[in-house]
Amino acid sequence: MDAKIDDKLLAAALAARENAYAPYSKFTVGAAVLADDGRIFTGCNVENASYGLTCCAERNAIFAAVSSGARSFKALCVVADTDAPVAPCGACRQVLAEFPFEKIILANCRGQVKITTADELLPYGFGADALTKNK
Template identity: 70%
Template structure:
């Protein structure tokens, strides 16, 4: 994993961070009050964002990372290159296991974890989920 600051992100990585920050503002988190934003960049350069959406029946909640990935897939994308996820955490946010598995499924090459203070960790899906499930 590579540690850095958001202001040092270049080009497309900086754009993903900014899109994730913007998506976070739309989070629906009345129960946890933990807003998450995410953005994914596809091989063709198009970006899709998502935020977490909670529900009183917790099993029906969906994380920002999965919402961004599912938005891309729903638009016909299959080659996902990079994903950024941002939350208000002391260190760069760590995705839950379900999100890690979905990132692994789509073989996203670069994962950018961030927080509102601009702390960044850049890693691969394998670093987040060694021995991910596959068929």
């Protein structure tokens, strides 16, 4: 994947961040997912007064992709206004482990970027394959 695609994903994630609903934390996050077929899906974080009902930008982007029929992905980009590139929470890391991603792009609003993988983010994660190995 080339830098132009990464830049396009970052731009989409930054745009999605503008739609975030974060009245409690004021921590707005955007994400963009690139499906294998070239479609880009975005998501933003949506908070709730009952914090457990909040949904992160990464999961919203992945769920939007899945609900549109995408099942395999090339990349995910997540961005927030942080000092260093932002990383997904544990719940999002587990959702990332469910689907094959070639790379994960962590970014901040200052243009800093770190490229990683789902395996690096969740080295001992599990998916459907782990559930069937013990049967």
